[in-house]
Amino acid sequence: MSDEDLWESIDRIQDRLASSQPARPPQEALLLRMLKLSEEVGEVAEAVIGATGQNPRKGVSHTWDDVQSELCDVIITAAVALRTLTPETREVFAAHLARVTDRSLNP
Template identity: 85%
Template sequence: MSDDDLWESIGQLQDWLARAQPARPPQETLLLRMLKLSEEVGEVAEAVIGATGQNPRKGTSHTWDDVRSELCDVIITAAVALRTLSPDAREVFAAHLTRVTDRSLGPDSP
């Protein structure tokens, strides 16, 4: 999937959410998108605990494929939240990724 396809899909998901959910003031919609991100991160934690069998009551209840899937949900949810906040999400993300990469992998990186 190309970068264009990815952000096109994110836009389609955002549009679908706007149609499928009750109308709310824009600020409330944005806040709920941010809360959804916390929910998805919690699902990653649940999947890791399940994949490692750390809950004695449930045992091994998830697989590492479940963890991968939940991590993808976090990325998608974050991208939808970013696009809800910024219609130019693609450019915002690309610029931020460049800054983080330069800072982390610059001439002084280990």
């Protein structure tokens, strides 16, 4: 999948979510989209706990493939949240990634 395909998919997902949700004030819709990100991060934690068998009642209930899948959901949800916040998602993300990359590789 190319970078362009990625952002087209994010646009399509965001459009679908926006059209299928009940009408809400824009600020409320944005806040709910941000809360969805917390839910997805919690699912990563649940999968890690399940993959390592840390819950004695459940034992090993997940795999590391489940963790990978949940991490992908976090990335997608974050991208959709960013798209909900700004239509310039690609440019905002690219500029931020460039700053983080520079800061991380050139301390």
